[in-house]
Amino acid sequence: MHRGVRLTPARKEVFALLSKHEGAIGAYDLLEQLKQVVPNAKPPTIYRALDFLQAQGFVHKISSSNSYVLCSHFEKQHPVQMLICRQCGSVQEIHSEGVHEQFLNQANAQGFQVEQQTVEALGTCSQCVPKSS
Ligand SMILES: [Zn+2]
Ligand SMILES: [Zn+2]
Secondary structure: OOOOOOOOHHHHHHHHHHHHOOOOEEHHHHHHHHHOOOOOOOHHHHHHHHHHHHHOOOEEEEHHHOEEEEOOOOOOOOOEEEEEEOOOOOEEEEOOHHHHHHHHHHHHHOOOOOOOOEEEEEEOOOOOOOOOO
């Protein structure tokens, strides 16, 4: 584990489950899997673990599908753009400084303080794009 963060068994399990899972996964699917290792796990268990992992920057929430994906960078809260495939559900994380800067500039112009910024793009990933013959 990174940065000496203390993890409870439930948090550690949720982290392990997310790291084994390809793409994004919903909280209830995670709960079902968690119950196999932590039989008394309840929805608050999973939400607390996910909140914690999000705050640590280990996990990103994908609002459009209400699911979670492991962060590929393990930085404390960073701006992120997500490329979400509608076909296979894969999630790719990109960091475009240009996008982030423009975003902040426009927000600042409105006098708005940005605390967290996630951009979600829905589409088709390179694996799922129909091959042209
Ligand atoms: Zn990330
Ligand atoms: Zn795909």
